[in-house]
Amino acid sequence: MKRREFLKLSGALTGAATTLYLPAGWTPAKAAAKWKIGFSQATTLEPWRVQFNKDIEAEAKNHPEVTLIITDGQDKTEKQVADVENLIVQQVDALLISPKESAGLTGVVEKAIDAKMPVIVLDRNVDTKRITQFIGGDNVLIGKAAGEYAVKLLGGPGKAQGNVVEIWGGMGTAPAHDRHDGFHAFTDKEPGIKYLLNNQSGDWKQDKAYNIMTTALRNNEKIDLVYGHNDPMAYGAYLAVKDAGREKDIKFIIGIDALPDEGVTWVHKGYLTATFLYATPGAEGLRQAIKLLNGEKIPPVITLPTLLVDKNNADGILKKNGLL
């Protein structure tokens, strides 16, 4: 009896707590919209994905004729498959999807195509040729830009000298390998560049990179350049350098992603030397979908360009995003 009462009470409390929270995240659908566009996001736990959603939502505000439905796959393939199935049932006019992984989501994307839905795939592709369009950044290209820049910092082509620490993103993830390969396409040509670490993965995380860098600093008396596969890891390395009191020795720290409230802010504060933009395809994806619904032709592939963010243009980007 007591136990039942307890369960009842805790149930009621949980319900009450949830209701209190709901209004924050819940937005009612706009009335009188011409088109319904569904967007299946893989996860919103990573800052880059959060920016991605911000970009697409900001773009949607410019188009009152569109109702945008965003779902969150919570970093689980099966949840995202269910999300897309749900969007198919809702008969959206176009489907945007940024898949968590290609293999697990190809099936449900084909199901949407079979239901006569135009599908635009963002960031990571799926294993089918039947999609309407793919929009994404090119990590090899960004890695190359970072590599070229690193060579320039260390003395220029043919003369570059220095000890480099590279902190990997998640091992076995395509972006990490692409960012590695692109970088090395330039730096491997330089006989003066020495690599100090052997495939050390910070798993994209600031805290793990901090610990890797702490040991690397202990192990090596001379480090010239740190290359993190993303900005939080580069920043984590900077914090380790700062805590070890060696900001003077380590000349350059480079990251990738250039989110306004992360990488760009850190460049602006002088923590990072530079970061390279890995643009989110959010805004472009929605624009392309609207073009398509208006009857225009759209190309099968769009590759988003990168951008070097250093102390010269960081302030401008922050101002544009209302952060300065």
Place this chain on the structure above:
Amino acid sequence: MNLFRLLARTKLYWGLALICIVGAALSPHTSSGRNIFLSYNNLTDVLRQVSITGLVATGMTIVILLGGIDLSVGSVMGCSTIICAMLLTQPGWTAAAVMGVPAATVAIGLAAALFIRFVFNGLERGRDVDAGRRREIVLDAWRGWRIPALVGLAAAAATFFFAASQVPTKFGVLAVLIATPCFALMLGAINGALVVKGGLQPFIATLAMMVSALGIGRLTAGQDNAVIAVYTGTNATEAFEVLRSMVWGLVPMPSVFFLAAIVAFGAVLRFTTFGRYVYAIGGNAEAAKLSGIKVAQVQFAAYVISGLLAGVAAVLFVAQYRQGKPDAGSGLELDAIAAVVIGGTSLMGGRGSLAGTFVGVLIFGLLSDILQLENIDSNVQLLMKGLIIVGTVLVQEQNFGQLLTRWRSLAPSAAPALAGSAGPGRPPSAAEAPIEREDMHETS
């Protein structure tokens, strides 16, 4: 014989010594020829790196000694880093303040009331013996709840005014150090209540909390903020730096918290009735209940302690890595359980110690450090850590001497068995048949 037993009993410490020797032997040297692994800075770094896992493992040990498990610690810590980071960087009644301030008020109030009652109950028992029944009438008020309740209310009010006074500006170090662990403690209390009152299995109850705490963390931070950055001196108080400084240039602050927790709860487990109850319940909950131990209260307290320590770990995480994020502690519960198990605590409960956990945490930390200093590929590191867990637990779980003797007794009959499997069609001999049967028992 006695020496052998002593060696067997202290085998965990020998393992630690072995790891240290291996680390020192393999370690790279600085250009001036100093051994890096043995350098003071490296060893204090290891001690700092293990502190967060260590704090969580301390609470986990008590829960596991009771035969329970707490899967929620990682999420609870992640959620608490958000609370901590928000309190530090955002003024006003944010979601974090709305939850943190009442949590601190209630937790401190109750703790004060319980403490006063505990102290006076003890005093009274002593005096009763001295002075006989006459005093009992005078002391009656102490024995009841009236005075503890008054003290509790006073403490709660003081906490509330202290915390609320910090809300309009941002929270200071002390306020964060009170509010964040108290918030985590509340989540731990929910775990405890679900297990004790709801009658849920610990695995299920804490699994549910593991999922919900992640949700609470994300909702609190808001959908737009997967990560809350803390820049001390810019958007948060500079005093917060204290929590990752070196104390007198000797010990990292996080390690001070870790060592204090180990010593305090080690003493509780060893010298107090509460500690004896923990072992008794873990050994046989039914027997403990029948002999009059308040099993539910002890279990409840264990989950509360586990939550509290996860909250302390959260503050230290924010201080060290300058950020709060909902998934900060992902996988932490497994690291903590691994450390507890390496330390020789049985997952069935009733057997183990905090000293073991301390060594287990250190073994894990030193191992990571050696692999990192040796610059071993990340993937190989994972594999080696897995092997070390299996190895140490084999040595720990089975009585190692027993394992050796059993192996030796198997050895003569194992040789023909191998030969038998090589030669086709040979029927198993009588000698190897019982071995096969024994294996089948273990696998099925």
